Amino acid sequence: xxxxxxxxxxxxxxxxxxxxxxxxxxxxxxxxxxxxxxxxxxxxxxxxxxxxxxxxxxxxxxxxxxxxxxxxxxxxxxxxxxxxxxxxxxxxxxxxxxxxxxxxx
Amino acid sequence: xxxxxxxxxxxxxxxxxxxxxxxxxxxxxxxxxxxxxxxxxxxxxxxxxxxxxxxxxxxxxxxxxxxxxxxxxxxxxxxxxxxxxxxxxxxxxxxxxxxxxxxxxxxxxxxxxxxxxxxxxxxxxxxxxxx
Numbered sequence: 001x002x003x004x005x006x007x008x009x010x011x012x013x014x015x016x017x018x019x020x021x022x023x024x025x026x027x028x029x030x031x032x033x034x035x036x037x038x039x040x041x042x043x044x045x046x047x048x049x050x051x052x053x054x055x056x057x058x059x060x061x062x063x064x065x066x067x068x069x070x071x072x073x074x075x076x077x078x079x080x081x082x083x084x085x086x087x088x089x090x091x092x093x094x095x096x097x098x099x100x101x102x103x104x105x
Numbered sequence: 106x107x108x109x110x111x112x113x114x115x116x117x118x119x120x121x122x123x124x125x126x127x128x129x130x131x132x133x134x135x136x137x138x139x140x141x142x143x144x145x146x147x148x149x150x151x152x153x154x155x156x157x158x159x160x161x162x163x164x165x166x167x168x169x170x171x172x173x174x175x176x177x178x179x180x181x182x183x184x185x186x187x188x189x190x191x192x193x194x195x196x197x198x199x200x201x202x203x204x205x206x207x208x209x210x211x212x213x214x215x216x217x218x219x220x221x222x223x224x225x226x227x228x229x230x231x232x233x234x235x236x
Contacts, residue, residue, distance in 0.1 A: 011132065013135045014135065016139060017139055017142075020139045020143070023142075023146065024142045024145055024146050024149070027146045030149075031152055031156070034153050035156060037156075038156050038159065038160060078135065080128075080131065080134035080135075080196065081192075083116065083117075086141060086189050086192055086193075087189060089142075089145055090145060090185040090186065090188055090189045093145055093149055093152065093181065093185040094185050096149075096152055097148075097155070097179075097181045097182045097185075098182070100155060100156050100159075100174075100178055101155075101175055101178045101179075104155075104171055104175065104178075
């Protein structure tokens with residue numbers, strides 16, 4: 001962790017990375033909302049509830065990954081992104097696409 | 106291709122990469138991470154576009170609409186997987202002190218997006234004229 005008098009990175013790299021995670025979370029939110037809109041109509045059926053649950057689950061998973069990473073960026077010399085974090089973020093993206101393809105098909 | 110298989114193995118064996126070379130300046134790793142996130146956003150945008158085609162172009166014939174939507178979704182999946190792969194390869198190159206990997210993917214992706222956009226313009230115009 002940081003010592004008080006250590007000069008922080010003047011290029012604000014951790015801050016920029018944090019904002020990149022926020023932007024990506026925002027994009028993920030938009031796509032998750034679109035996915036919900038894709039499957040939900042007026043009536044409530046098992047299919048619609050499943051769609052709603054799956055997209056919410058993917059969205060929450062992405063939120064958790066982003067939150068963990070944003071917290072770890074608070075250190076003075078943040079560690080590189082973990083392989084698991086990268087795979088999970090990409091996995092959420094792929095899951096939304098596969099889910100959408102199943103609905104559209 | 107064998108290079109791809111090799112980096113695919115690295116996706117799931119994080120320890121192996123940590124043993125090689127030396128840890129680069131954390132700022133370079135963060136820059137690599139931001140590039141990865143930008144690619145993930147591109148993937149999400151393609152996927153959102155696929156959803157939008159299905160939702161907002163209901164006048165198109167079923168086959169055309171589903172074909173376009175699935176093409177965009179497949180592009181999004183490809184983009185996300187490639188994001189991880191490229192991130193891993195860049196991270197490894199930085200540790201070993203090698204040049205960063207070059208890639209044909211951005212050019213291919215822009216050509217594909219241009220083709221889909223052109224197809225949409227044609228389809229929407231024809232759809233209007235046909236009614």
